[in-house]
Amino acid sequence: MLSLQSIRDNPQAVAEGLARKGVDPSEVEALLAEDRRHRELLREAEALKAERNARSKEIGRLKKAGGDTEAVQAEVRALGERIAALDREAAEREAALRDRLLRIPNLPHPSVPDGPDETGNVVVKVWGEPPRLPFPPRAHDELGAALGILDFERAAKVSGARFVVYRGAGALLERALIAFMLDLHTSRHGYTEVLPPYLVKAEALYGTGNLPKFEADLFRVDGGAFYLIPTAEVPVTNLHRDEILEEEALPLSYCAFTPCFRSEAGSYGKDVKGMIRQHQFHKVELVRFAHPDRSYEELERLTGDAEAVLEALGLHYRRVLLCTGDMSFSSAKTYDLEVWLPSQGRYREISSCSNFEDFQARRANIRFRPQEGGKPRFVHTLNGSGLAVGRTVVAILEQYQREDGSVALPEALRPYCGGRDTL
């Protein structure tokens, strides 16, 4: 959520920023009109309340002195009715205002390029090169099925489309990757591992920006009391909701392995084959709570931490800076890491690393107390996948495939696979 104060102070700048993200700039004027009306009502109600408070105290004094209070009481009662009516209207205005505000996306950082969609993204780094395969590369689902380690048919029998069953060495590979990633981030990159709940309350999803706008992407459980998490970002960012942290504790760095659940409504026909897009997948997530002055350094670091996984696995990838049209609702700046998939002849997202600045922190009320004193300030929150596990399996199968249909295991993974070197 943007700060109402900053919108009042620089409506022009906000409108321009929102226009870059494709929001109608007249939204800003509508919002400010709502705000003005709300404050008018507030002023009126507060003046009456001040009077009521003064009169009530007078009654207290009179009663103590044994005087007659009937007349004043009647007067205050009448005041109360007017106040109640004003309060009701003010509350309605405020709810409308808040709803508008919650549906406005974050502003893009100045370093973010303009663009309509993914075609406007900018490649900022390429690591390694595509493996030279002297044979037509096969797709991961075909390889996995042939090796007997991925079973899409039985998954469909049990749960329908967009699920997979890992089997034997496939399940082992997934498990090995999870352990490998967590070990790397905890021992080398300084993250604290957490294992959060997979079911969260609606408030948590408001905090990260998934609600109210993106309900359709989520699975609801137990009549709406809970939602299945679409990413560990949700429970982990909310770990410090409504807290005031100590400045010297920043940055806080967490990594978490969780399953992720996405209903992916509206994405029918996209990546229907294989396991690029699933209703349930695994992800190791990185989350940082940073000082506002240092959050962009932290974004570079966090992105580098995710890249370290790909590099340790020897997977060819590139880093792209997302343009305004391809960024998520809550993000101010996002790097995607895209891994090379030989069978598709293109790069596919395997990690997304974002700085949300104070957008989520304001929603979730996550602050820190400045060392030099003064009011608590909002932290900046960041997160990134480090990495999406299923897509990492896809990349390994495809990049390490051999002509006979077997797949070599990256060196770094072998200790996690009981020493085996081939699938």
Place this chain on the structure above:
RNA sequence: GGUGGGGUGGCCGAGAGGUCGAAGGCAUCCGCCUUGAAAGCGGACGGCGGUCUCCCGCCCGGGGGUUCGAAUCCCUCCCCCACCGCCA
């Protein structure tokens, strides 16, 4: 699922219809003292909002109610703790 006890400022904790945004302690900050520090002494010290150095309003888990007036009484929901039941 049942029974009982609780949710008050950064933390602990008093307060039980009126001058209570809330005693006291801890922590923190600023002075004094000191060669320096500790201790001691004095002072400051919650959050949010309003045409905001004054002032005013709101906030004692959330929401609603009673009342001229609610941290305090009533209803309801949530959460925590203890015990019982059930369960991995």
